[in-house]
Amino acid sequence: MHFFLTLVYVIAGGLLVSVVLIWLFLRELWTPGLVKREAESFRAEQNKLRLGEQFLSREILHPFLGYVLNPAADEPTWKACGLERPPVNSFGLVCERDDLPRRSDDTLVIAIFGGSVAQYLAFDHRDAIVAALQSCGALGDKKIDVRCYAIGGFKQPQQLSQLVYFHSLGAEFDVVINLDGFNEVALHPAENAFKGICHTFPRAWASRTATRVDPALVFLFGQLAFVQEKRASLWNLLERFPLTLFPPAYLVLGWIESRWRSRKSRVIKSIRQFKPPIEGNLNAVLRQEKPSYPQLVDLWARSSTLMHELCVARGAHYLQFLQPNQYVPNSKPLSQEEMTGAYDPDHPYRPGVLQGYPLLSAAGKTLRDNGIAFTDLTPLFADSKAPVYSDRCCHFNRRGNEMIAGAIAAEIVQSLHPRSAVSMAGAIPLARGV
Numbered sequence: 001m002h003f004f005l006t007l008v009y010v011i012a013g014g015l016l017v018s019v020v021l022i023w024l025f026l027r028e029l030w031t032p033g034l035v036k037r038e039a040e041s042f043r044a045e046q047n048k049l050r051l052g053e054q055f056l057s058r059e060i061l062h063p064f065l066g067y068v069l070n071p072a073a074d075e076p077t078w079k080a081c082g083l084e085r086p087p088v089n090s091f092g093l094v095c096e097r098d099d100l101p102r103r104s105d106d107t108l109v110i111a112i113f114g115g116s117v118a119q120y121l122a123f124d125h126r127d128a129i130v131a132a133l134q135s136c137g138a139l140g141d142k143k144i145d146v147r148c149y150a151i152g153g154f155k156q157p158q159q160l161s162q163l164v165y166f167h168s169l170g171a172e173f174d175v176v177i178n179l180d181g182f183n184e185v186a187l188h189p190a191e192n193a194f195k196g197i198c199h200t201f202p203r204a205w206a207s208r209t210a211t212r213v214d215p216a217l218v219f220l221f222g223q224l225a226f227v228q229e230k231r232a233s234l235w236n237l238l239e240r241f242p243l244t245l246f247p248p249a250y251l252v253l254g255w256i257e258s259r260w261r262s263r264k265s266r267v268i269k270s271i272r273q274f275k276p277p278i279e280g281n282l283n284a285v286l287r288q289e290k291p292s293y294p295q296l297v298d299l300w301a302r303s304s305t306l307m308h309e310l311c312v313a314r315g316a317h318y319l320q321f322l323q324p325n326q327y328v329p330n331s332k333p334l335s336q337e338e339m340t341g342a343y344d345p346d347h348p349y350r351p352g353v354l355q356g357y358p359l360l361s362a363a364g365k366t367l368r369d370n371g372i373a374f375t376d377l378t379p380l381f382a383d384s385k386a387p388v389y390s391d392r393c394c395h396f397n398r399r400g401n402e403m404i405a406g407a408i409a410a411e412i413v414q415s416l417h418p419r420s421a422v423s424m425a426g427a428i429p430l431a432r433g434v
Helices: 002-026 034-048 054-058 075-080 116-123 126-136 158-169 182-195 215-238 247-272 293-313 336-341 350-369 398-416 418-425
Strands: 059-062 066-069 107-114 143-148 175-180 317-322 373-376
Touching: 034 215, 054 075, 107 116, 107 158, 116 126, 116 143, 116 175, 116 398, 126 143, 126 398, 158 175, 158 293, 175 182, 175 293, 175 398, 182 293, 182 350, 215 247, 293 317, 293 350, 317 350, 317 398, 350 373, 373 398
Parallel strands: 107 143, 107 175, 175 317, 317 373
Antiparallel strands: 059 066
16 A cells, blocks of 8 residues: 555656646646647648748749749648638739729729738738728729739839739729838848849749759758658657656657757758759849848839839829838837737848838838838837737738728828828828838
8 A cells, every 4th residue: 555655646746747847848838738739730830831932832933023823723732831722813913803904983993012911901901991991081982993913022123013014914003002111121131142143033033943953952851851750750649648648758758849840940941041053043144142231222212113103104193102010120019919929039031121121211201202102101000009910020910901001091092182181191100201
């Protein structure tokens, strides 16, 4: 009997010590459901994981625009990227329609250009834009036709090329919105610069145009597959009864799994930073080592100016907006939720924002001085304590998109009917050209 009690005490003590150690070393409060939740999280991560740049699987090359969305990409392809498949038309745009817009007296055609932030706003939250415009009453009974020409990852001069391309096809717009700036200063330094890709080229250009796969890159792919297989084996083992109810098993195997997870992160970083040999680059002649941020911003400003001039020549209103971002210093009091899930001091895009956004704001003021309708949206959330950012990159939740939609709608009304926009503008904290 004494031996039995001693054994019970030892087991109970071991379990208690394991729970304490799990908290101390892994910062996890062990419960019977913890293993199941973390195993499900791992499998969701596995489903999203793609070797190299995952977005390439849902995009195809385009002879004039660099790339567009692939209309043939199926639901599993989008799911693998962690996204629901939207409708993609024959032009490779997120849209339910294949027709080109035409002007008419009873409809206001609004085309929105930019990257993924503009894409989500123009398609997923276009109702917010329509509601904001209708609320002002300045448009009467006109229908509002919001068209999405934005594609995730687009940066100038892609928007300029796209505007020219669709005008050449016969598209007609009343208002052209360009919501950008972030991609122009964040993507190239983080993704293309170290690979020797010209700063004017689309993102991931080396991967999109690779004529062969380097053996060293294949080796990295193999390492990643090996690491993920080891992690999967550990989670399968931990889910087996009775290990799933045994804290010491989670302590030991969970610690081992965390080491494999760290190795996975290192391998993925090596894949993303892999620099292909120069002879494999189709743009070797245009190579430019480390273009400066002023060069990136000059490209953005010139492209915006040309878009404005084309719109004026075609009788359309052009409005340029600098998109907000959480890494712009003092632009928003970030909530605890945002600090946890939408802010990373080591994010690869953060240096581009810190160094590029002051230049974008200054260049935007010059654009406005030259007659271009530029609006700096970076102070839009200055007084908003509620969460508006949805990830660590640059995207927004419903509230954030509605605030952006309201600010854009106010500027549209200001452009079309200056006197009618007074009541809207007073409620929207934004800076024009500063």
